[in-house]
Amino acid sequence: xxxxxxxxxxxxxxxxxxxxxxxxxxxxxxxxxxxxxxxxxxxxxxxxxxxxxxxxxxxxxxxxxxxxxxxxxxxxxxxxxxxxxxxxxxxxxxxxxxxxxxxxxxxxxxxxxxxxxxxxxxxxxxxxxxxxxxxxxxxxxxxxxxxxxxxxxxxxxxxxxxxxxxxxxxxxxxxxxxxxxxxxxxxxxxxxxxxxxxxxxxxxxxxxxxxxxxxxxxxxxxxxxxxxxxxxxxxxxxxxxxxxxxxxxxxxxxxxxxxxxxxxxxxxxxxxxxxxxxxxxxxxxxxxxxxxx
Numbered sequence: 001x002x003x004x005x006x007x008x009x010x011x012x013x014x015x016x017x018x019x020x021x022x023x024x025x026x027x028x029x030x031x032x033x034x035x036x037x038x039x040x041x042x043x044x045x046x047x048x049x050x051x052x053x054x055x056x057x058x059x060x061x062x063x064x065x066x067x068x069x070x071x072x073x074x075x076x077x078x079x080x081x082x083x084x085x086x087x088x089x090x091x092x093x094x095x096x097x098x099x100x101x102x103x104x105x106x107x108x109x110x111x112x113x114x115x116x117x118x119x120x121x122x123x124x125x126x127x128x129x130x131x132x133x134x135x136x137x138x139x140x141x142x143x144x145x146x147x148x149x150x151x152x153x154x155x156x157x158x159x160x161x162x163x164x165x166x167x168x169x170x171x172x173x174x175x176x177x178x179x180x181x182x183x184x185x186x187x188x189x190x191x192x193x194x195x196x197x198x199x200x201x202x203x204x205x206x207x208x209x210x211x212x213x214x215x216x217x218x219x220x221x222x223x224x225x226x227x228x229x230x231x232x233x234x235x236x237x238x239x240x241x242x243x244x245x246x247x248x249x250x251x252x253x254x255x256x257x258x259x260x261x262x263x264x265x266x267x268x269x270x271x272x273x274x275x276x277x278x279x280x281x282x283x284x285x286x287x288x289x290x291x292x293x
Contacts, residue, residue, distance in 0.1 A: 001025055004048075008032040012066025012226075013039075013224055039065050040224070041077075041216040058225040059196065059202060062166035065214050065224060078222060078242030079213030081093055081169035086246045087141070088171070092269045093130045093247070096176075097121070098137040100145030105179050108198070112185050118142070123233065124210065127240045128247040141171070146179035162193055164201050164226065166246055167208040174203040174216050175205055195232045224280060 005021035008014045013032035030046045037044045042051050074200040087095055092145040097117070104110065114134070121132035137143060138221060150156040155166055164178040177183075177198075184195040200221075207222045220238045 001029065004056070005032075010064070011036075012014055012064035026070070026071065036065070039214075039216055042216055055225060057163040058227055059164050060225040061201075061208075061214070062157075062163040063208055063214065063224070068129075074211055076218070077080040077217045077238045078215045080211055080242075081213055084211065085222045086120075087130070087259060091129070092132055095130060095141045095143060096133050096139065096230070097142035098134040098135055098140035100143065101137060103145035103147055103179070105183060108182055108185060113198070114197045116185055118203050120206055120233070121202055122271065123235060124206055125242065125250070127235060127250050127253045128210075129250050130210075130247055140173070142173045142175055144175040144177075147175045148179045151176065155191055161228065164196060166204050167205040169208065170211050173209065177201065177205075187231070196226070196228055196229050200226055200232045203233050203235075207239065207243065210243055211246050212239070215239065215242070 001023040005014055008029070009021070013036050014028060032047065033052065034044050034046045034224070035054075036042075037046075038054055040055055040236055042055060043049070045052075051098065062173040089095070094215040099110075099113065099117075104113070112279070118134075125131050132142075142247060146158060149159075151175065151216050153174065155163075155176075157163055157176075157180065159178070159180045160182065162201060163178060165175075182192045182195045183198045184190040184192070187197070203221050212222050214224045217223060217238045219232075220236045221232060221234070222242065223238050226232060235258070237255070240253075240255070240258060241282060
């Protein structure tokens with residue numbers, strides 16, 4: 001229980017300043033569990049049920065989910081950092097980004113990393129009137145790097161899985177990824193069970209760089225957790241509404257294609273669920289016939 005309390009404290013659900021957490025499931029922990037369940041779109045029970053435990057142990061972003069008045073400002077399902085900070089630039093807005101020349105990884109080539117990030121930045125710029133341009137590291141608005149353990153920003157990384165990365169609110173621009181992760185750009189090529197899709201995490205952290213907090217919609221890019229070998233790069237309506245409330249809409253963007261995409265996604269999930277139920281019914285039926293014989 002003490003480790004669980006440390007987890008909830010780190011991500012903004014327990015306000016105790018002491019690090020001497022007890023192993024008692026007390027009222028404070030129950031309240032933290034309920035807030036966590038509500039904030040992450042889980043069934044609110046106040047108990048450590050299977051869905052809650054599965055979400056807790058899933059790899060996730062290191063940015064706090066804090067929804068107190070001093071943390072995140074929650075609007076509908078999406079959230080903002082306190083004060084709703086955004087990048088203030090003369091129109092047309094162009095933000096520059098660069099990769100640290102000293103904090104990269106050997107697992108992927110620089111070309112692969114640049115391609116992934118270019119795609120992730122373009123995904124956001126397609127819905128808001130903000131463009132992104134790669135530049136020199138010293139002068140970049142957004143500084144990207146891969147780091148291990150305690151790297152000097154007060155948010156140490158923890159090795160494979162656990163916390164995958166974190167980024168700071170506008171106009172800080174720091175964007176850090178855990179160098180210990182098994183970063184991947186192609187799951188067919190990379191068979192590791194703990195491989196993490198770089199583009200998915202990059203897309204998520206760019207949302208933080210722009211000023212978005214975490215969403216309670218599980219399908220949204222800004223949901224805090226991401227399972228190994230899962231790719232989640234397509235912006236959902238919740239992501240788009242949140243970022244457009246900060247920057248406005250790209251004049252070339254329409255919600256029509258996004259709605260069609262989400263309907264297709266929901267239909268696929270519904271079909272998969274129906275298939276699973278049919279398969280389960282078939283198995284039960286066969287089992288009954290076997291027992292009767």
